[in-house]
Amino acid sequence: MYLDYLSDLAIFQAVSEERSFTRASVRFGISQSALSHRMRRLEDALGVRLLTRTTRNVAPTEAGERLLGKLVPAIGSIDRELTLLGELRDKPSGTIRITTSKHAATTVLWPKLNKVLSDYPDVHIELSIDSGLADVVSDRFDAGVRLGEALEKDMIAVRISPELKMAVVGSPDYFRRHPIPATPQDLSQHNCISQRRITSGGLYAWELEQNGREVKVRVDGQLTFNDDDMILQAALDGGGLAFLMNDLIEDSVSQGRLVRVLEDWCEPFSGYHLYYPSRLQPSAAFKLVVDALRHR
Template identity: 65%
Template sequence: MQRDELVDLNAFLAVAEEQSFTRAAARLGTSQSALSHTVRRLETRLGVRLLTRTTRRVSATEAGERLLQTLAPALNSIAEEIASLSELSEKPSGTVRITTSEHAATSLLWPKLKRLLPAHPDIHVELSLDSGLTDIVADRFDAGVRLEETIARDMIAVPIGPPLRMAVVGSPEYFASNPKPLRPQDLAQHRCINLRMRSSGGVYAWELENGRRALRVRVEGQLTFNSASMVRQAALDGFGLACVMEDQMNEHVQAGRLIRVLEDWCPPFPGYHLYYPSRRNASAAFRLVVEALRYRG
C-alpha cells in the first residue's frame, strides 16, 4: 500500500464516523476542501462511490459501509499500537479523553488531575462534560465516568470516589410556613423542585430507601431544571424542597442556609467509577491517569 493510500483511507474513516466534512476536518486538523478532495481521490481510485452527501449530513453508501467495517478496527488497532509505543519513552505522553458529568469532574477528577499533571507535562487530558450515557467506543473516548449502576457489564470499572448520598433539603424560610416532612408520603403536601435528566429527558424520581423499603417518589412543584446547580439555588431561595447530592449541600446545611429532612431515607450508594473497554496495549499515560484517579478508601 502506498503512503497516500493510507492517508486517503484515514480521511474517509474520519468523514464516515463524524458524518460531516466539517467535523472530520477539525478532527484531522485540515481544511474541508482538502478533505473533500482526498475522499474524491479515493473514490476515483477505487471506482466506487463511498459517501452520499446532502445539505445536512454525510452517510456511507453500501460500498462505503463495507469498507468502513473492515477499515475502522484495523486503523484503530494501529492507533492503539502506536500509542503503546510511549512505553518506550522515559516520560508518559499522549492525550487521554474522558467523558464525565460536571459533578464528578469538579468533585473528583479535577482535584486529582491538578496534582498529577504538573509533574507530567507531556500528558494531555481532555474532559468532556456530559450527563448523558455516552458511547465511549463510538465517540472515541479513552474512558468515561458514571455511577456504577449505569455502566455496561462488559466494561472495566475502577472506583474513583467514595460512596455517595442524596439529601432532601429546604430553606429555613420555606419551613417557616411549611411543616417538615417526616416520611416520603408527606412530600405530596410540599412544593418540590424537579430535575430533568439530560440523558433520558425524563424527570428524576426521588429515590428514597429505609432498610428494605425502597421508593421512587414523583414529586410536584412550580419549577423544573436540567441543572443540579439551579435546583440547589432554587432551594436556597425558598422555592421548595430539593433532592440533590449530599456533598453539594453540606456547606449550606452547616451554615444554616438549608435544613436537611428525611435523612434516614437517604442511605449511601456506590459512587463514581471510571470505565473503559478492555485493551491489551493501554498507553503509559492512560494507566498513569487511571492510577491517579483510583479511589483507595
C-alpha cells in the same frame, strides 16, 4: 485488497464526523479535490454509495452508517496502539480523554489529576463534562466516569471515590409555609424541584432507601433544571425541595440556609468509578491516570 484503502477509510470517517469535505480536507492537510477523488475511489472499489452529498451538507448513507459502526472502534483501536508504541519511553506522555459529569469532575477528577500534571508535563488531560453518559467507544474517549450501579458489564471498572449520599433539602422560608415531610409519600404534597435527565430526556425519579427498602418517587413542582447549581440556588431561594448530592448542600445546612429532611431515607450508595473497555491496551499515561484516580 480492501486493505489498500485504509487511508481512504480514515478519510471517509473524517468526512462523516465533520459533515463537510472542506473541514475534512483541512484535518488531513490535502486539497478538497484530492479528498473528493479519494472518496470516489473508495466508493467505486466497494461498489456502494457511502455519502449523500448536497450543496449544504454531507451525511453517511445507510451503508455508510453501517460501515462507520465497525470502522470507528477499529480505527480508534489502531490509533491507541500506535500511540502506545510512541510512548515506550521513560516518561508517560500523550492525551487522555475522559467523559464525566460535572460533579465527578469537580469533586474527584480535578483534585486528584491536578497533582499529577505538574510532575508529568508530557501528559495531557481532556475532561468532557457531559451528564448524558456518552459512549466511550463510539465517541473515542479513553475512559468515562459513572456511578457503580450504571456500569456496563463489558467494561473494566476502577473505583475512584468513597460512597456517596443524597439529601432532600429545603430553605427555612419554604418550611415556614409547608410542613416537613415525614415519609417519601409526603413529597407528593410538596413543590419539588425536578431534574431533567440529559440521556433520556425524562425527569429523574428521586431514589430513596431505608433498611434495604427502595422507593422511587416521581415528584412534581414548578421548577425543572438539568443543572445541580441551579437546583441548589432555587432551593436556597425558597423555590421548593431539592434532591442533591450531600456534599453540595453541607455548607448551606451548617449555615442554616437549608434544612435537611428525610435523612433516614438517604442511605449511602456506590460511588464513582472510572470505566474503560476491557480490550483496551493501556498506555503508560493511561496507567498513570488510573493509579492517580484510584480510591484508597
